[in-house]
Amino acid sequence: FNDRLHVSDKPLKAKRGVAIRLGWDFGLTPACIVTQLTPRGQLRILREFIAERMGVEQFTRDVVKPQLRALYPEWTLEWDEDQAEWEQITGWGDPAGVAASDTDEKTCFSILRDEGLDITPTRTNAPIARIGAVESFLVRMVDGEPALLLDPSCKTLRKGFNGGYQLRKMQVAGEERFTEKPDKNRFSHPHDALQYVALGHLGNPGNNESKDKPKSRRAHGYKAV
Template identity: 95%
Template sequence: MLGPDQPLIEFFSQPSGLSPEAENVQNLRTGYYTFSCAGKREDWIKVYVRAEYGSLMTGKPVYPQFNDRLHVSDKPLKAMRGVAIRLGWDFGLTPACIVTQLTPRGQLRVLREFIAERMGVEQFTRDVVKPQLRALYPEWTLEWDEDQAEWEQITGWGDPAGVAASDTDEKTCFSILRDEGLDITPTRTNAPIARIGAVESFLVRMVDGEPALLLDPSCKTLRKGFNGGYQLRKMQVAGEERYTEKPDKNRFSHPHDALQYVALGHNGNPGAERQSDRPKILGARGYKAV
């Protein structure tokens, strides 16, 4: 019979077969787990030998530096008061918005992911992103206000391709966000090498004994992407294994693109305007940035 405080389900994390805490080694031949690694891919070893969260891939992971046990927080990350919230945006009909904070010591904390399918950026912003931001981060404001401290403002960066105007009404993704009160600027580039490098710059560093990139456990799509879902597709050619130069477009690529844009922004985004620096025109409700 279950006790009053006993959960119905408990999760146990098995130690790596290569660690001193490896289980059941007394019933296995010497070096069993080491020999098991021979000729196996890193993703196979990660799952079946090191007992880490992951997936088996048909392609090549974009971020081999990612370590699930290291880079994923074991508890929900709370927004740090006094630190600005910055968003990363990827547009299209599968839009994604990533919520981050960069601490004064240089740790990139990925707090939330918002993802939608078959939804335009205006509806996504109005029905998904803004309500969630207001509910989760009431101490921060969405609308730019020069009288407030910079850390209280929610701003961010997005795919520079979003400056292209629609064929029907000449609106751009950035003008739509601006009409919704969000101060989002395009990054200086959307070149894959630069974007991926921006994320890698955080993955390979430690800050005060913690990883420079820390992922909230609620970011399940980003996490699966880091663990191999976001990958370079294997090319069907004879001889040596070859992979595409750009990551495969799939359900993991959109949030990872958004993460890359905000990482680029945190690493410095020269030439980008802030909403408060843009020219202003007089509208029905007073002056607004254009």
Template identity: 45%
Template sequence: MMDIVYEPEPTLLKFHQSNKFFRGIRGPIGSGKSVGCVMEIYSRCLEMPPDARGRRRSRWAIIRNTNAQLRDTTLKTWREWIPDEVCRITMSPRITGRIDMPLADGTRLDVEVIFMAMDNLKAERDLLSLELTGVWFNEARELPLVFITAGLSRCGRFPRQSDVPRYWTGGIADTNSPDMHHWWFKRAVEHTPENWEFFDQPPALLLEDGHYYPNPVAENIRHHSKGFRYYLDMIDGADPDWIAVMVLCQYKSLFTGKPVYSPVWNDNFHASKTPLAVLPDQPLYLAFDFGLTPACVAGQLAANGQLRILREWCSEEMGIRQLVRDAILPDLARDFRNLRYIVTGDPAGTQRSQVDKDDSCFEELARNGLPGTPARTNDFEPRRRAVINRLTYLAAGEPGYLLDPRCTMLREGFLGGYQFELIQTLGDGGLQRYKEVPAKNMFSHIHDANQYLCLALQPETRAQSEAVQKNIARMQQLNRMRARNRTGLE
């Protein structure tokens, strides 16, 4: 057995000593969080009770948001601390690791590690099919809560309790600071579940009177060859928001990519300072994005052609059925009663697999009194152009798109949260390249819904959409008349 020398920092020591079902650690860049999680996995595997054959068996999933980050960062950290002679790595068909080695007490360590990137639907389905001992969510601020819930639901399934005595099982996570909309903040600061625990490392530097100073209680400094100079050099010329998140460890929005709607979004022009009134004589347009984290936007057209976005609904740990019944329908009954609803959404919502084997998302909406029609396309560029057309349109001297202040996720997405991810910076001139489609993050789902709404209200599609809605209404009325006739005959 190879000796692995690891001396945890004070906060990580508390992290290791906890036996909570879910444990999260937040800290500045370079504070040793990821290394601590690697060693937590390894130590938990060593502590696993042996089965009847003397094997200490574990199966872990290690999750990152994208395949590139999984390979370039997470896997690299794992191999630095758990070398290939201890854990044999296989790169295809997916990245897996295998530890099979004798221990000094005569037992044998038998561990399977599955590395997964949550950047496609297949990976999401694969996660829900696993039987795990534990799961590590690396850089958890990049992962929606639905993935955390899915991963934790697979823990405690391996090995079977009948094969070994009771053992610890659960999830661990590390992250740099997210913003205050994030599920991490809500659970770490506002309300922590009973069997969850969060640990905060001290900031690397302190800010006083506009100057940055070394924090005497900062962690992991001894492992940086330049000591505090590692951080002081890093912040020279850096954006203050980036420093606040990555070095000072503050909860704050950090947008590193290119905003999708820059420069056409004008916050002072497009964001209303006061709540927008409901127009009683105009229909309410509802647009949905489906998938694992569904979202909905509601808006009305004013007489001058202005699109007024009145509400947003973002899901957290709920599918389309629960979002509609628990959030949208109660709000409609309270704030938008007696209005006609015109519904559209992602064409993928016609697929039955998004709700269950019998129903599609659009069928689920219709069942709840919200019959709708799919958008004409889910291609990104037509959707983006539809929003840009609205943002650059003047409605009798007023903005063609006006956002209610209660729509905080849409607004923060416009301000930069909905962004094209930076790929690389080229040359001495600093030329930057970005991906051609926006990053999937906490702002992307509500902005997808917003795009479907704007797409439906483009001049060439609005009349068609209303005609379809009228046909649906006529069919529903005809079906009700037929039902009454059948009842009368009986």
């Protein structure tokens, strides 16, 4: 990640004719990332929505939906077969969200459906696949611009890219080795959400790794500690 390259010098406007896709991470620190993938393959990260100590239902109802309606009035949250596909906001989320809570039968995805959002689980939540999806955009250029472009309003994602989102260093002698799993902190939830939507944009590939084996690694844009 190069801050000067990957952060837009002006606010990014949603491109008409291009679908808006959301990435979701759940739990009591939920995050939702708003993106577009242009026909030429540039991943534009438009907004980040983050909350603390808030369930997914309240987060969706009180934060995400009002903001989406205010910021993107030409797109819709509700499915309508008479509308073009690009006009309908959909997305992907952490597949762990298919599990029902201990108190009722609802899952995170069923809650989102009840709120009118069409969000589906990615096929994997393996860190190596998720991080690799974002890296695939970070290392490319599209028509002279970076294949990943971040709106300057996304301050938590930006700080995460600049070192806040960190891979854990293994306590072993010799060559530095890092786990594939990041430290859990305030940067990890929005970055996880970004990784899920990046996976979705790439066709939602499955996990080809039998195990997430720790190995020597210094990922592009992800710092190790």
